[in-house]
Amino acid sequence: MRHPERVREERVREVWEIVHTERAALIRDLEGLGDACWERPSLCEGWTVHDVAAHLVDSARTTRPGFVAGLVRARFDFHRQNARGVTRERGATPRETLARLRAVAARTTTPPGPLDSRVVEEIVHGEDIRRPLGLTRAYPREAVVRALRHQAGTPASFGGARELLTTLSLRATDTDLVLGEGPEASGPALALLLALTGRETALPEVHGEGRDRLTPRA
Numbered sequence: 744m745r746h747p748e749r750v751r752e753e754r755v756r757e758v759w760e761i762v763h764t765e766r767a768a769l770i771r772d773l774e775g776l777g778d779a780c781w782e783r784p785s786l787c788e789g790w791t792v793h794d795v796a797a798h799l800v801d802s803a804r805t806t807r808p809g810f811v812a813g814l815v816r817a818r819f820d821f822h823r824q825n826a827r828g829v830t831r832e833r834g835a836t837p838r839e840t841l842a843r844l845r846a847v848a849a850r851t852t853t854p855p856g857p858l859d860s861r862v863v864e865e866i867v868h869g870e871d872i873r874r875p876l877g878l879t880r881a882y883p884r885e886a887v888v889r890a891l892r893h894q895a896g897t898p899a900s901f902g903g904a905r906e907l908l909t910t911l912s913l914r915a916t917d918t919d920l921v922l923g924e925g926p927e928a929s930g931p932a933l934a935l936l937l938a939l940t941g942r943e944t945a946l947p948e949v950h951g952e953g954r955d956r957l958t959p960r961a
Contacts, residue, residue: 758858759851761886765865766803766848769796772878773841781837786871786942794829795871796840801828802864803847805854856901859893866890867940870933874944887932888920894939895922904939911953913939926953 773796781793790798805828816824834840853861866882867890873880895913897903908923915921915932928935930949937945938957949957 755858758861761883761889762861762865763849764883765862765869765886766799766844768880769799769865769869769872770841770844770848772873772880773837773844776837776876778837780876781840783875785875786944787868790829790871792872792876793833793837793840795868796837796844797829797831797833798825799864799868800832800840800843800847801825802854803844803850804832804852806852807855857893857897859889860897862886863890863893863936863940866933867937867942870937870942882933884918884932887936888915888918891915891920891932891936891939892922894936902940907939907956911956913953914951926956927951928953928957 785795898905910925912923912927913935914929917931928951934945934948
């Protein structure tokens with residue numbers, strides 16, 4: 744039987760390898776953008792591509808104590824805390840923000856919470872930037888599956904979909920992953936991940952009786 748501490752260390756190493764790979768891939772994509780592309784609306788409502796990149800810088804710099812202190816300063820308003828982080832890390836030019844992203848690409852600091860949330864962050868925000876710009880990435884399948892499992896097992900109060908999957912099942916068509924119970928929604932694992940995080944742009948890739956349950960309600 745493998746020692747629990749060794750298993751934990753391997754899991755931590757695996758997560759950071761994924762995160763660092765995704766940061767490097769996004770930096771390569773951003774390097775080819777003209778300044779006008781940075782001001783395009785991202786999939787994050789109210790945020791441009793530049794804003795999302797700044798958020799990723801802020802997230803990479805954040806430590807557990809720093810997150811708690813920042814949340815207190817924001818009067819426990821998570822959205823206000825995020826907005827302040829974007830303002831703080833958004834450079835005067837895209838080149839400046841890109842340089843900041845390069846500088847934090849190898850960091851292993853993290854806000855509180857399960858470490859797999861870092862994988863969700865990098866993949867989903869990567870798509871928040873890429874899809875409006877017509878860019879694509881062939882994400883490692885195991886990374887997307889890991890992110891999807893985490894999102895499916897996280898309570899709605901923490902931004903996840905655990906409660907939703909008591910009335911809905913998901914079947915990834917590009918792997919053997921099946922999650923949840925109820926009417927089925929099927930599609931590529933990446934599309935299911937994006938749908939679970941509220942990105943409606945992925946819904947045309949999802950099919951089945953349970954698809955409508957993924958549509959945000961007014």
